[in-house]
Amino acid sequence: MSAHEQELHLGHQFEDLKQQIESYTIGMWIFLVTEVMFFGGLFTAYIIYRAKFPEGWVHGHHHLDWRLGGLNTLILLTSSLTMALAVRAAMLNKWKPQVLFLVCTVLLAFGFMIVKYFEYSKKFREHIVPGPLFAHKDDPGQELFMGLYFALTGLHGFHVLIGILVISAITIRTINMRRMRQDFIPVELVGLYWHFVDIVWIFLYPLLYLISK
């Protein structure tokens, strides 16, 4: 995309901007549906094994610190707010607040990953990572719980990393194109993705951290 073009970019396959915007928006929503199905497989496994090992689940969740999880929930929710504010700034065509809010979102995402790093490393130290060295070999429910914990939060963390990359890219694009009329659709679509990542965590937090007897 040349930096000098003044008009909004219209793909050669489209007739007009409306068609382009609607296509991209539908495309993003369909992508999110595929993501729901992707995580859905793991949530199915979670439901089945929780019913099979209710004890293991209760014991397993004691390895997780609800305070750290809660902190991360707070961080992600705030980052969703800054993302929404960035989209609003983009709609109003104000590039400075847009960049500011996007940078906030990226920083918060990094904050989430840092907290996650401390949580993960604690589990490696305490040998509650599935495998031959697992500390509670006598309780398969616990090991399965920890396995699902790593699979779910790992996959979610991977999505956070992708989010960091995409939001950074869109930030740079915003700065590069600050002198021209801007298309807010890319920011809005990235925002949709980011809210999805947030929503997954909203399910993960109570399902993994807040189990009561």
Added chain:
Amino acid sequence: MSIAQKPNYLDSELGIKSWLTTLDHKRIGIMYLLVICVFFIVGGSMAALIRAELLTPKGDLLTSDAYNKAFTIHGVTLVFWVLIPAVPAVLGNFCLPLMIGARDVAFPRLNLLSWYVFTIGGVFGIMAVIFGGIDTGWTFYTPYSTSFSHTSVVLAVTAVFITGFSSIMTGLNFIVTIHKMRAPGMTWFRLPLFVWANYATSLIMVLATPVIAITVFLVGLEKVAHIGIFDPALGGDPILFQHMFWFYSHPAVYIMILPPMGVISEIVACFCRKRIFGYEFVAYSSLAIAIIGFIVWAHHLFTSGLSTYSAMVFSFLTFLVAIPSAVKVFNWTATFYKGEIHFESPMYFAIGFIGLFLIGGLTGLFLASLGTDIHFQDTYFVVAHFHYVMVGSAIMGFLGGLHFWWPKITGKLYAEGLARWAAVIIFLGFNFTFFPQFILGYLGMPRRYHSYSDEFQVLHVCSSLGATVLGFGYILTFCYLLYSVKFGAKAPKNPWGAKGFEWVTDSPPPTDNFDFKPVMREEAYAYKPDYEAPEVVHERA
């Protein structure tokens, strides 16, 4: 070429780089065709090995380990790199934008990316074959794949994982394209039925493929990171794998068969010179198959300890699929009635498809019934049934479509007489190969065995001879089609006298598909406008 012509999509840019960086849906379709041909040869030669081994009751040509690898490679390559992408990614990519009057798909870059992802997945697949092969069967059943197999399971599931994303990208692209890129006047009920079929298929690709992705991902995790979701020793349940695997892989059968059904609708309408009988029913039946296809997966688990009541429900739901499938077959047949029938090569393939699908579909009912399924489970009856649908019908439909649109794709005419012969040879060869397998299965020959009792030999020899005929038919088709690219006569715009946007533009089409702005002014398949144009019921303006 001596006469100066206006450039088309094939010669507007030349050189390998222009192909590898193209965003043109037509070129991407052809690139898919090339990769699929490579895998067709790999999977086909494995089939030849299998049939050669089964000529004699003793396992003398291959060791049992080698035989396990042969049928696994046969299944994996042909399912994931041939049958699933064949019609949507080749013919769908090429024709769909043309048929709805668009310049390209909605996301051309994503389309190209899907080809790269597909090819990279394929490279992983080939690597799995080279580095030790894989012997789990194409179903990767746990705990065999996770705990016991010492072959390249991780590479193979990585390949399937990667390739799945190309399917998702194509499906997503098609859905958006069909929703948003239709030409003026191209309403939903004026869409060619091939587009409807691809729409239904895309829904399956988008909704089901992520589930196989996560499933094989978990298999990989279990092998690499000891997260034992499917491992009984770690508290997991191998049956969960079967549920998750078939949640994708049963709908995947409809990914393979729905688009060829769409092709058949096009061919039958064209060569009967008649609007397809009950257009709306055929269109809705595609959606119905896609939807019902999602709620039948557990019929693969009837003998895996499924409870009696769930088995009854799944058996009933499986029977339901027969309804929309039968709607299609009846409506194609009814289209022949009082049609102006032209017997040209695509029509041969279409009629062959209907015959094979009829047998494949009806034998499915035997397997949907709980009582008979217990007898037929894991026998050659199952093998014959799904080959009739996934191979016989799907490849017949694919070849029919390839013959139908070949003049449009290449701008060349192939040897019509040879093509008719090829259709007949493939039809006969196929039946000769797989019909004996129904009997074998009925008599109790289990699948995936490389040695068997002497009494089965006659039927196995029949099957192997039939496979030779079938292979000859495929090779013949390959030869004259390839020959036509270089030496074929130049194709006119509309060699078949067919209706549809793709037949109004040049053969081969220009890069932007149309030199004019296409507008749909009539119903689909308006072959007999004077006395058969349907009343306008859909324009509630």
